[in-house]
Amino acid sequence: MAHEEIDxxxxxxxxxxxxxGIKELNxxxxxxxLWVFYACIAFAVGxxxxxxxVPLVSxxxxxxxxxxxxxxxxxxxxxxxxxxxxxxxxLANASLEEIKNDPKMLEFAMAQxxxxxxxxxxxxxxxxxxxxxxxxxxxxxxxxxxxTLTDIExxxxxxxxxxxxxxxxxxxxxxxxxxxxDAKQIRNVAGxxxxxSGNSVKGADVDAGKQIFAENxxxxxxxxxxxxxxxxxxxxxxxxxxxxGDEASVINTITNAHRGVMPTWGGKLDPVTxxxxxxxxHDLGGGT
Amino acid sequence: xxxxxxxxxxxxxxxxxxxxxxxxxxxxxxxxxKWSVLIxxxxxxxxxxxxxxxxxPDAPGQAVLIDIAGRKAYFFGVEIWPQEVYYLTGLLVLAxxxxxxxxxxxxxxxxxxxxxxxxxxxLFFAVERWFEGDRRDRILMDRASMSAGKFARxxxxxxxxxxxxxxxGGAWVLYFGDAPTIIRDIFTGNAASIVYIxxxxxxxxxxxxxxxxxxQVCLYMCPWPRIQAALTDEWALNVTYRTDRGEPxxxxxxxxxxxxxxxxxxxxxxxxxxxxxxxxxxxIREGLQLGCIQCGxxxxxCDTVMAKVGREPGLIGYDTDxxxxxxxxxxxxIFRIVRPRTVLYAALIVxxxxxxxxxxxxxxxxxxxxxxxxxxxxxxxxxxxxxxxxTVRLINKRPHERHFALTVSGLPDGFTVEAQGVPxxxxxxxxxxxxxxxxxxxxxxxxxxxxxxxxxxxxEFYIVDTDNGEKASTSDFFKAAPxx
Numbered sequence: 003m004a005h006e007e008i009d010x011x012x013x014x015x016x017x018x019x020x021x022x023g024i025k026e027l028n029x030x031x032x033x034x035x036l037w038v039f040y041a042c043i044a045f046a047v048g049x050x051x052x053x054x055x056v057p058l059v060s061x062x063x064x065x066x067x068x069x070x071x072x073x074x075x076x077x078x079x080x081x082x083x084x085x086x087x088x089x090x091x092x093l094a095n096a097s098l099e100e101i102k103n104d105p106k107m108l109e110f111a112m113a114q115x116x117x118x119x120x121x122x123x124x125x126x127x128x129x130x131x132x133x134x135x136x137x138x139x140x141x142x143x144x145x146x147x148x149x150t151l152t153d154i155e156x157x158x159x160x161x162x163x164x165x166x167x168x169x170x171x172x173x174x175x176x177x178x179x180x181x182x183x184d185a186k187q188i189r190n191v192a193g194x195x196x197x198x199s200g201n202s203v204k205g206a207d208v209d210a211g212k213q214i215f216a217e218n219x220x221x222x223x224x225x226x227x228x229x230x231x232x233x234x235x236x237x238x239x240x241x242x243x244x245x246x247g248d249e250a251s252v253i254n255t256i257t258n259a260h261r262g263v264m265p266t267w268g269g270k271l272d273p274v275t276x277x278x279x280x281x282x283x284h285d286l287g288g289g290t
Numbered sequence: 291x292x293x294x295x296x297x298x299x300x301x302x303x304x305x306x307x308x309x310x311x312x313x314x315x316x317x318x319x320x321x322x323x324k325w326s327v328l329i330x331x332x333x334x335x336x337x338x339x340x341x342x343x344x345x346x347p348d349a350p351g352q353a354v355l356i357d358i359a360g361r362k363a364y365f366f367g368v369e370i371w372p373q374e375v376y377y378l379t380g381l382l383v384l385a386x387x388x389x390x391x392x393x394x395x396x397x398x399x400x401x402x403x404x405x406x407x408x409x410x411x412x413l414f415f416a417v418e419r420w421f422e423g424d425r426r427d428r429i430l431m432d433r434a435s436m437s438a439g440k441f442a443r444x445x446x447x448x449x450x451x452x453x454x455x456x457x458x459g460g461a462w463v464l465y466f467g468d469a470p471t472i473i474r475d476i477f478t479g480n481a482a483s484i485v486y487i488x489x490x491x492x493x494x495x496x497x498x499x500x501x502x503x504x505x506q507v508c509l510y511m512c513p514w515p516r517i518q519a520a521l522t523d524e525w526a527l528n529v530t531y532r533t534d535r536g537e538p539x540x541x542x543x544x545x546x547x548x549x550x551x552x553x554x555x556x557x558x559x560x561x562x563x564x565x566x567x568x569x570x571x572x573x574i575r576e577g578l579q580l581g582c583i584q585c586g587x588x589x590x591x592c593d594t595v596m597a598k599v600g601r602e603p604g605l606i607g608y609d610t611d612x613x614x615x616x617x618x619x620x621x622x623x624i625f626r627i628v629r630p631r632t633v634l635y636a637a638l639i640v641x642x643x644x645x646x647x648x649x650x651x652x653x654x655x656x657x658x659x660x661x662x663x664x665x666x667x668x669x670x671x672x673x674x675x676x677x678x679x680x681t682v683r684l685i686n687k688r689p690h691e692r693h694f695a696l697t698v699s700g701l702p703d704g705f706t707v708e709a710q711g712v713p714x715x716x717x718x719x720x721x722x723x724x725x726x727x728x729x730x731x732x733x734x735x736x737x738x739x740x741x742x743x744x745x746x747x748x749x750e751f752y753i754v755d756t757d758n759g760e761k762a763s764t765s766d767f768f769k770a771a772p773x774x
Contacts, residue, residue: 030306032510034503114522130665141669141677240672264371285710285732287669287677 083187086110091272094266098151101281108281115282118275123283131286136245136262141287148231149287155280162234169266172234177218178257187214192252196237198227203249214242292538308506312434313415314425314563320592327403328412336457339464343367349689356466357405362726368650369726371687380646389514391635392440392711393521395526395627396608401514402585407507410458410500421447423567451501452493505570508583515580522578525626529584530609531564531575534617539575542599551708557605561769564588564606574606656694657685657752660733660766664665667769674739676770680700682709683730684753685762686723693756694721698735700749701768707736720756743770 009027019026049055051112053065061062064070084215089110093101101107120129126137133139147157147170160168177183191214193206202208215227222235229237236244244262245255267276341572343353343366348358355364363370363378370377392399399642401408421443422428431440463485464472474480476489499507522528536558545555558575563574567588572581574588586608593603613623663679671677686692695718700708709719710732723729733751737743747768754761 026329028304030505032306033305033307034506035510036305128665130663132666132669139669141666142671144672237672242670242672 090274093277098155098277098280102151102276102284111278111281112200112285114275115278115280115285118271118279119282122271123279126264131283133263136260138244139242139287140283142242143287144237144240145231145274146229146236146244147234149284151280151284153231154283155276157264158276158279158283159266159268161268162264164264164266166266166268170234172222173261174222174259175218176257178258179259183214183218183256188253188256191219192249192256195227195238196247196249196252199241199247201247203252305654309571311505311569312425312428312566313569313571313587314566314591315419316567316587316591318587318592318593320586321590324403324412324585324587328409331404331406331409332413335660336461339461339469345369346689346725348691350468350470354465355468358466360726364549369687369689371685374653377646377650380642384642384646387635387638387642390521391632391639393518394523394526394632394635396584397522397526398515398518398582398584401508401518401583402529405583407499407512408569408583408585410454410496411504413454414500414504415569417450417454418447421450448501451497455493455496455500456489459489459498462492463488470670487549505583508570509581519578519580523631524612525629525631526612527608527610527625528578529574529582529586529589529606530611530614531558531577531606531616532604532617533575533577534614536575557596559599561594561595563591565589578611632654654760654762655687656692656755656760656762657687658694658751658762658764659683659685659766660751661771664767668771670771671736671739675737675741676743676768677734677736678768680733680735680751680766681730682724682733682751683728684721685728687726690725692723694723694753695719696721696733696754697752697754698749699752701737701747702741702743704741705735708734708736710734721753737768737770743768745770745772 007018008014008026009016009025012027014027014029016025017028050063051065052067053069054062055065056063091108093107093111096104096107100251101111112186119127119131123131127133127140128137131140138144143149145153147153147162157170160166160170162170175182178185178188187210189203189205190207190211192211193203194208194211194215196203197208199212215223216225221226223229224235227238229235241247243251245251245260267279271279299538318510338354339352341353342350343364344352347362349369350360350364352364353366357364361372379438389400417706422431431443434440460473460476463476463481467485472481472485476485503511535556537556538554538733539556539558539560542559545559549555564575565571565588567590568574568582569585569587570580570581570583574582589606589608592606594601596605610625613625659682661681661683663681667678669677669679682696684694686694695715696707696709697718706717707719708714709721712719712721712731714720719733721729721731747770748765749768750763750765752761752763
């Protein structure tokens with residue numbers, strides 16, 4: 003050693019480095035620490051060869067193991083799909099009731115139904131299935147074409163006024179627009195219909211309206227005005243109105259009629275997805 | 291800073307090779323305590339997983355178990371769920387304060403007697419002594435060239451070290467599964483790869499840290515010596531060389547001559563026994579220092595020597611610098627263990643421990659949480675009524691199946707509660723929850739038409755165990771159309 007300067011206060015040698023009179027003491031680092039440092043460098047070099055590491059112009063070095071997070075994520079997704087196919091097969095062969103009563107199939111159908119609903123049904127019925135004016139609320143207990151599992155499955159499959167030859171279909175006359183009833187008669191029948199759910203229309207003769215209803219409406223809506231699932235005729239006595247339950251809306255409906263359309267999903271979605279959708283929608287608010 | 295005008299010369303090296311320690315064997319009071327602590331702590335570590343504890347057919351029968359897959363921790367009669375991890379936090383808080391208390395009473399008690407690094411290193415030293423002899427023999431053997439005898443002794447030592455290390459890793463994995471099953475699987479090669487990986491990791495750390503790194507861990511890796519140095523005070527007992535009594539140090543013969551000449555003679559005969567037994571290789575006579583783990587072996591060594599030369603024991607002992615100063619001034623030493631700092635730490639331990647014990651003893655074994663549907667908030671029904679949907683999760687923390695009746699309060703009369711897929715008794719859904727699990731289900735609450743409802747009604751969900759009446763509840767809201 004050419005030089006050693008001992009610091010008087012600590013008795014430790016200095017490195018000879020000095021800044022503004024402050025000298026750096028040399029408390030030597032343990033040598034194994036240095037070896038750990040070299041070991042880390044060796045590890046890093048090894049890592050570069052074993053794992054993907056160096057970015058190239060249009061690619062990157064793949065490493066000896068060929069490891070790829072993307073590939074392993076895809077493999078996991080594939081494994082999940084394979085597992086789903088197994089349950090999916092069971093679903094294809096099971097009846098709706100069987101699916102409903104088997105917790106494993108039910109869980110699968112609910113998950114698939116929820117996803118399929120979001121993809122296909124939510125644009126009209128809303129992401130919460132609450133619908134809007136002209137688009138039925140699927141959460142409530144009022145069903146135009148029936149709310150049983152099989153009713154719902156059938157409605158989804160064939161649609162309403164759709165392009166399917168088996169489509170659900172009905173045809174309410176445009177009583178006002180086509181001159182079947184005059185404005186006074188329409189006001190009276192509207193007054194009668196709204197009286198069934200405890201409301202009234204100003205200036206309407208309810209008794210006259212009842213007579214007009216019996217002559218024109220009962221064939222579809224029934225004598226008790228409770229509608230028909232077979233014909234898709236709405237129940238007029240409850241508190242749920244697809245096109246609005248106020249005076250003006252009801253008069254407008256009688257005058258012009260509404261013909262909502264739901265597409266057929268039979269050819270577009272596979273039967274297992276439709277089953278899952280039926281289970282999911284039935285679970286929302288379905289019943290009889 | 292090479293080339294800097296202030297640099298006068300190059301330094302030899304900025305790195306220093308660690309000097310190997312050859313601690314001599316010692317016997318005495320503190321050595322006996324250390325052996326006892328070693329046997330007790332390692333005994334607990336290696337054998338605790340084998341203790342069985344009957345929790346019924348649906349729960350594991352191991353007294354101490356961390357069930358990662360089942361997300362539960364078992365400690366005898368106590369079962370901790372992930373959401374109760376604050377008990378673990380509490381234990382860590384208690385451990386930290388206990389460390390502070392130990393430090394305030396008698397310095398590095400943890401380092402010297404209880405720290406796993408100290409305990410395993412002590413065990414490895416014992417094995418080393420058994421194969422290679424005491425300090426002198428080991429020094430001579432390391433200097434000698436390799437021979438069959440030296441090789442056999444070294445190989446034997448490393449073999450036993452490795453066996454202990456494998457045992458350490460082997461015991462570790464037993465805390466995470468059924469111990470007898472894991473042991474059978476390990477030896478038949480059927481254990482999960484993670485088991486072998488963990489045994490490998492802990493074999494490596496035990497073998498390298500206790501066999502080779504030793505005091506380097508305390509000096510360079512562990513943060514506690516720095517924290518301890520900042521926490522200690524003038525009252526805390528530390529392993530202390532009583533300079534007032536020891537200095538000036540001189541051999542027995544020189545001392546006798548000096549005494550005749552009328553000079554002051556210290557009790558220290560400078561035999562270096564205290565340095566030779568030190569597992570970290572420090573000289574305690576230089577005073578309190580970072581490298582001293584305060585294991586007290588130098589106390590035993592010095593007392594042995596003092597007895598031989600016919601002097602009072604206790605030249606090195608648990609003492610304070612303040613007492614050294616007092617004795618030098620002719621005042622009596624004072625020892626004060628009960629003082630505000632120790633009282634505060636002890637009180638904190640009692641309070642935190644008390645709160646933890648109380649909450650643990652009184653915690654509920656069932657729970658309910660409710661999540662209101664976000665979309666839709668409410669559904670108007672054909673009769674003018676309103677329905678709200680909720681996702682309800684029931685928790686059963688008992689190791690057997692239970693049935694809970696679900697009720698709701700806070701709504702006008704006439705409402706109904708329906709749990710999907712669950713039968714109802716007397717209008718209350720009765721929900722079955724398996725042993726030690728949670729169950730999630732959809733619950734629909736319906737208020738019939740004709741009942742006036744505000745936009746939001748605070749309601750309460752209750753679950754009641756149908757067998758023993760144990761309850762849990764949570765609050766939520768019932769939403770309806772805005773009132774105009």
